[in-house]
Amino acid sequence: MMTQRISLTEPPKNSKLFVKAALGAVPLLSQRRASLPDRVVRLEGFRVDPDHLAAYCRATGLRFGDSLPLTYPFVLSFPLAMQLVVARDFPFVAVGAVHAENTIERAREISVAEPLDFETHIENLREHPKGLLVDAITEVKVGREQVWRQVTTFLHQQKTSLSGGPKPEPKPDEVPPPPLRALRVDQKMINRYAAASGDHNPIHTSALGAKAFGFPKPIAHGMWSAAAILGSIEGRIPEKSTYTVKFGKPILLPSTVNMYADQVAGGWDLALKHPKKGYPHLTATLR
DSSP states (O other): OOOEEEEESSOOOHHHHHHHHHHHTSGGGOOOOSSOOOEEEEEEEEOOOHHHHHHHHHHHTOOOSSBOOTTHHHHHHHHHHHHHHTSTTSSSOSTTOEEEEEEEEESSOOBTTSOEEEEEEEEEEEEETTEEEEEEEEEEEETTEEEEEEEEEEEEEOOOTTTTSOOOOOOOOOOOOOOSEEEEEOHHHHHHHHHHHOOOOHHHHOHHHHHHTTOSSOBOOHHHHHHHGGGGTTTOSOSSEEEEEEEOSOOBSSEEEEEEEEEETTEEEEEEEOTTTOOEEEEEEEO
8 A cells, every 4th residue: 555645735724623523533434444544744944933932832831932832833743633633534524523642852052043844654563451542743943954743642532442441440549749849721822722722622622622531621631731840941942852741530620730850860759740639631751
């Protein structure tokens, strides 16, 4: 089988992608198959819009400057991954899929002025006790130099052959240690992030949408929290770095969460935890 290559001249419009995703969730219209389509999406010569970058920095609390925040290329590449996931022949529907983990490798700082070439594909469809996992891989180049790479792992909750095993013993809630600081997040902030990131998944923006997917209230985007926590160590992030994030229990809106940043050999250990029960919403390492 030849890889199907899709070359774009501009990022796909998220509004259209979400309509496609919603239609894909209608059983009559979806023809799911058990394997991943062999497809690559490319976007070449992309120029960062400083106004868009400013809106992203406002929504996440990151600094607006001449170089791109470590997590910013995620929102630029998100529509490319979405285009692959909303395809009719993709193994599961995009709506309600949960972002489980994320790894970003940056080779150097990226200037706002540099033209960027993006390439995204999806691989590694596998079973998990809670459903199906896939990895969206994005590489960003300036000319021939790869400056940024990301693996985004999505979970689609469904029954698999690994489901129904013994559940691990729930850990007793622990009173968390005093945080570096408390971080407040509300619907208004998340709506700002949804507008800046283009991720209008109803689990983040609508009480009804969240309930439809089993959440009592709308939840914060995982990558909002992954960006917001970097604000606590901004200016101390090395140019060449690997940022690995695991998402725990979702942050229900509105919430105040405890933020932790511990300097360790080779970098930082970061976490967002529930202020009373101490369970993690996010654990991350920056090396």
